[in-house]
Amino acid sequence: MDPSITSNSQTTATPAPDRLSWVPIRSLAERHRERIASHILSLSESDRYLRFGYPATDEQVQRYVESIDFDRDEVFGIFNRKLELIAMAHLAYLPLPTQPEAPATAEFGVSVIHRARGRGYGARLFEHAVLHSRNRGCERLFIHALSENAAMLKIARNAGATVERDGPEAEAWLKLPPDSISSQVGELVGHQVAEFDYQLKLHAQRLNTWLKSVSEVKAHMGETDRAASE
Template sequence: MLDNPLVRWLKALKGKPGRPTVLVKELGERDRRRILRHFLALDDSDRLLRFGSIIPDEQIAKYVAKLDFRRDIVFGVVNRVFQLVGVGHLAFAKAESGKPTTKERVAEFGVSVSKSARGQGVGSRLFDRAAIHCRNADVDTLYMQCLTSNQTMMHIAKKAGMAIKREYGEADAYLQLPPPSAGSVMAEALEEQWAAIDYSMKANARAAVKWLGPKK
């Protein structure tokens, strides 16, 4: 999957004919409210697929409030009107001491995509960004847990060549990652740079629309 990360990134940037380019940016504290709005907009079926159960708004709010951007990594995709349409959460396993493990490090990935952005490769691009980040952070294994009925996640797992174990309607998928390379580091740096530019342009355009909008 990641043998030629820079080439893969360039191909992903070009995208498929008829599809918009999907750029993935690392999110931070300033995006917490947007992340909350994204999750609250998920209907019951999407919440079930993302969290494994249909959790209420209050529980989603607590989940978003506890996001620690200094520890875990959250990636996002924004549309042309500066709304988050895809969110990927990368959580790193802890050793018993409470510190990140230094050997056989494992990261767990969860993803959600808004209905308006389905079929555009958003989920796959979020996964690819998470995988290359893990690789560059010397994480050995990327892990996903989902319901077997989650066809999108199962497709991403199979496409990535993940080892999948199914049991009682749930699936555990694992991807062993190679060590970082010059190409993988460059690919992630370019992705973040392009995504940051795209993010800023859309944010400024959104602010201009609000400022120039009709005054009441």
């Protein structure tokens, strides 16, 4: 089993509050590798163990990030107001040997930084992965996790997945319904709104940076004027 697709355990031990009934989830691409690396490197040793199945070193994390195939897989994340990647999921498509163009199964892995836990982000990313997989013709969603990864397994069970434990490891299988007009439209609208949300945060960040620069210039000019008058 590929350890890169196991999951961080403490994604959402607390039910998501009502205010998080919708969360902007944005697709990530090649240009986001550095942010993905920063996100995973910020995880503690124990969190990396739960995410990868072993306490991944910085070098192993970098190799994992560099190995992500954005042409084949899907990676999506949640950004805060400072445009920090606080939660991300990796959806790896596993095609049928006889039909390599048809992804019959998708494997799901997720991680959430420590200070952003308890907000339901793991569950929201899982729901997004289910919708995304359905719309690409996947028949099943698969999760490989440590048996102690109670939060991730709870998310899977709540979605109706069958969970099988084998010693320290567990596997969860969720049968996906076929796509529909509703699921296709839902994903499209979600993508557009998430992109709009990201652009708003980006503009707000640029505006704050500009205002800070103006404030520093004014402060410097004031100090210069005072010095000249003395």
